[in-house]
Amino acid sequence: MRAGAADDLLADLTAPLIRRSCLTHIERRPARAGRRGSFPEWIDPRLVQHLSSRGITAPWIHQEQAAQLAHDGQDVVLATATASGKSLAYLLPVLTAIGAREHDYAAPRATTLYLSPTKALAADQLTNITAMADGAGIRDARVAVYDGDTPSEQRRWVRRHGTVVLTNPDMLHFGILPGHEQWAHFFRALRYVVIDECHSYRGVFGSHVAMVIRRLRRIAAHYRADPTFILASATTANPELSATRLIGRDVEAVTEDGSPRAGLTIGLWEPGMRTRVDGRGDVARWQDGEGAQVDAHRADEADDVDGGAEGAAGISGAAADEADEGAAGKRREDPLRRSATSEAGAILADLVERDVQTLVFARSRRGAELVSSGAQRLLTQKAEHTAAPGLADRASRIAAYRGGYLARERRQLEDSLRSGELKALASTNALELGIDIAGLDAVVVAGWPGTRASLWQQFGRAGRRHDADGGALALFVAREDPLDTYVVHHPETIFGAEVEASVFDPANPYVMTPHLCAAASELAIRDGEEEIFGPTARDLLMTLAARGVLRSRATGWYWTLSESAHQLTDLRGSGGEPVRIVEQASGVLLGTVDAASAHTQVHDGAVYLHQGRSYVVDRLDVEQAAAFVHREDPLHTTHPQSASSLRIRQIDREVDWADGVRLCFGTVDVTDQVTGYQVRDVFTQAVLAQRPLDLPPRTLTTKAVWWVIPQALTDAAEIPGEELPGALHAAEHAAISMLPLLATCDRWDIGGLSTALHEDTEAPTIFVYDGAPGGAGFAERGADDAAAWVRATADMIGECGCEAGCPACVVSPKCGNGNEPLSKPQAVRLLELLRELDGDAGSGS
Known part of the structure; x- marks a missing residue:
């Protein structure tokens, strides 16, 4: 787009009366010129010549620095912005090493293992790497994908002949390391391991991947290889620490981004209120966008896939995304805001009408489909009622993109967007990672994507042509959710704050134990080798030997059971057999x-x-x-209800804030049982029936952070005893919704429980815990920065304009108790009390 076009677009988008007050903040980021380095002398001249023919006469400074460190054998993490050319930084040393033998037979063989979190990214990199190797004439670069979709006959070829093998952590765990003998030829020559988009390895998944990497290092050492690790990451806080924790040895970070950046105008957008257009009360149809009517029972308005209770933390991301604008919002009588999904569809229609190539990120697969179909419908309706030429054709150039499509369909959509045949895509976060979609004019993010890092990754899809004279537009459209609402009214949480550090805990015994079993089944763990897994590994090995799972001998530990040890491990933390x-x-x-x-x-x-x-x-x-x-x-829709209980196993640390208030962190047992479900009218969300269920309880041993608040203090603050449970419950909901500001988690990764008298603390207590066995590091991150967490939570709930509580403050879509009891006014008082006491204590956490 031309300079100033983004501002013109914003003016057009906010022109209708219904949108006049939607834009809460505008941030302008100027274009930036790139800074070039020079190609190191060791790079294969064929690569230099090929890149020169493509107009790349010198690398950006971060590409040169990262490539040089990798060539020198230093593990390195390159943490720079989206579209900064991280791929070239690792391909220079990788392809140079592979091509060395073509002109020097004395040079050692070199192979490379590439790991990505998704199959789609690996497939995209296959195309890029193959094109560069072929363009440079590096014949020994035999590039191949090895994942669950690879046919058996092709797998044999890859094991024998592949020099650049692209896979994912799941296949490395289940399909490569267990049969490492078949990969001996590859492992003996292993020179580099590339870990792409390494910031995505967080929580329990990140902990599992860290253990898989340690097992990979051990297998490589068995074949006398010591590969250099090259990690590529989005911009994150302390990337060297996260990368070091991931691979288990020191990593040097390259963070100075030398790539050019197009100008970017960013708008924070809060949808306005829905307006009734007929007189049928709660069964009304709502006016949404510019004249489009949408039924109140549409999937993005009423919750038709259920979240769980706070006690069911760890619910799948798909279910979480489906519930994000759930029926919990019907608790109040106030008008509800237009949904982010509907708003994004209307904005997308306006942008496509103006011939602006756009990518919309939705929170769920269904959301992506609804944004796409909504925009198509709006343009088609306008084409039918106006004489505007080409609108119907533009409507046909909008599509959805999400997981569940065939790989062939996804590649066609990507190619059509690159070529301009498609004017817009509505996608899940499947297009957030490094798939090469360049030159977009606008990006719309419908709903907080979980972390600032993800938000900037998605924003970074706009303006990727690096046109210094142009500009691009990025919009964040808030859901009616506490965190979303807080962000659009506190822009400093995005523009004045560092992105989050990746949070995961490789020492989690629930993670480490099955990987020790897997490692022992791959190769007996010799005495002293266990140190690669961490200082607690030896004690865990001795425990496994005492249980008869492993056999302890003078030389080390051996796997004894007949079944596969690798099936004991669930990398994605889904909780057992699907x-x-x-x-x-x-x-x-x-x-x-x-x-x-x-x-x-x-x-x-x-x-x-x-x-x-x-x-x-x-x-x-x-x-x-x-x-x-x-x-x-x-x-009707169904909404589960559950009963939860929590017992404290161990207090790892405890801080006295003031006046007897204690902040604790430790291990807890959470027992949750779905006891029944409500049947609700699909239009009004009125409760039609209550049905009991007889399901077994589920117990989760995990990590939690909790506040113990003496009742004498709440009495002194004039919080009535009958309203104390509602105050604690509302504060718990608010705290859960705000923790993602501090940790790389989503509301659905954590759970909570509150009670006016807990049996272990003998006082009013609020718990927030990780929704994964052994913990994921999120609760600990909250304990580390509890003062900031309390401040943000108090600000959010205090600034919400509702009286009794709403989805933008304390009403939770995942509450198993039907959001009862809740007392927003007393929760405000309770949180202000904690904030004041933190100031009195002078230390916070």
Whole structure:
């Protein structure tokens, strides 16, 4: 776009009366010229010549620095902005090493293992690496993907002949390390390991990947290889610390970004209130956007896939995204804001009408489909009622992009967007990572993506042509959610703050134990070798030997069982065997849901949405891990209810804030049981019935942070005893929603519990805990910066204009108690008390 075009677009977008007050903040980032370095002398001249033919006569300074460190054998993490050319930085040493033997037979063989968090990214890099190797004429660069989709005959070829093998942590764990003998040829020559988008390895998944990397290092050492690790990351806080924790040895960071940057105008957008357009009360249709009417029971307005209770933290991301604008919002009588999904669809229609190539990031697969179809519908309707030429054609050039599509379909969509054939895509975060989608005019982010790092990654998709004279537009559209609402009214949380550090804990015993078993089954763990896994590994090995899982000998530890040790490990932390969803009449497998979410999503009687069609669950067979369903379009939704209890196992640390208030961090046991569900009218969300369920309890041992607040203090603050449970509950909801400001987590990664009298603390207590066995590091991050956490939570709840509580402050879409009891006014008083006491203590956490 031309200079100033972004400002013109914002003016157009906010011209309609319904949008006049939506824009809460504008931030302008000027264009930046690039800073060039020079190609080091050791680079294969064929690469230099090939790059020169493409107009690349010198690398950016960060590319040169990272490539030089890697060539010198120094593990390095390159943490620079989206589209800064990180791929070239690792390809220079990788392809140079591989091509060395073509002109010097004395040079050692060199192979490279490339790890990405997604198959799509690996497929994209396959194209890029192959094109560069072929363009430079490096014949020994035999580049291949090795993942779950790779045919058996091709796998054999890759093991024998591949020199650049692209895979993911799951396949490395399940398919490569267990059969390392078949990879001996590859491992003996292993020179580099590239870990792309390493900031995505966080929480329990990050802890698992850290253990897989340690096992990889051990196998490589067995074949007398000591590869150099090259990590590529989005801009993160302390990238060298996160990368060091991930691979288990010191890593040097390159963070000075020398790439050019196009000008970017960023707008923070809060949708306005819905306005009734007929007189039918709660069953009304709402006016949304510019004249488009949408039913109140539409999927993005009413919650048709259920989240869990706070006690069911760790619910799958898909379910979490589906519930993000849930029916909890119907608790109040105030008008609700237009949904972020509907708003993004209307904005997308306006942008496409103006011939602006746009990418929309939605929170869920369904959200991406709804944004796309909503924009198409608006443009089609306008084409029918106006004489504007080309609108119908532009509507056909909008598409959705998400997981669940065939790889061939995704590649076609990516190519069509690059070529300009497609004018817009509405995507999940599948396009957030390094897939090369360049030159977009605008990006719209519908709903907080989880972290600042993700937000900047998504914003970075706009203006990737590096046109110094041009500009691009990025919009963040807030959901009616506490964190989203807080961000659009506190722009300093984005523009004045560092991005988060990746949070994960490789020492988590629940993570380390199965990996020690896997390592012992791959190669006996010799005495002293266990140090690669961390200082607690030896004690865990001795415990496993005492249980008979491993056999201890003078030379080390050996795997003794006949079954595969690798099946003990669930890298993605889904909580066990996935539950199959089977259509009862036909026996067709519709899909799966992870075990941790099954009790809340596919319990008996649950309404389950699959690919836009509704099903009702006839029976959940817990033992067989199967849910049997039938096709139905009911006029109700289902909302699980649960009972939770929490016992403190161990206090790791404790801080006295003041006046007897204690902040604690430690290990807890959380027991959660889905006890029943509400049947709610799909239009009004009125409760039609309450149904009991008989499901077994589930216990989670994890890490938590908690506040112990003496009742004498709450009495002195004039918080009535009958309202204390509601005050604690509302403060708990608010704290859960705000923790993602500090830690690289989502609301759905954590859980909470509050009580006016806890049996272990004998006082009013608020707990927030990690939703993964052994903990994921999120609660600990909250304990580390509790003062800032309390301040942000108090500010958020105090600034919300509602009286009784709403989805923008204390009403939670995942509450298993139906958001009862809640007392927003007393929660404000309680949080202000904690804030004041922190100031009195003078230290916070």
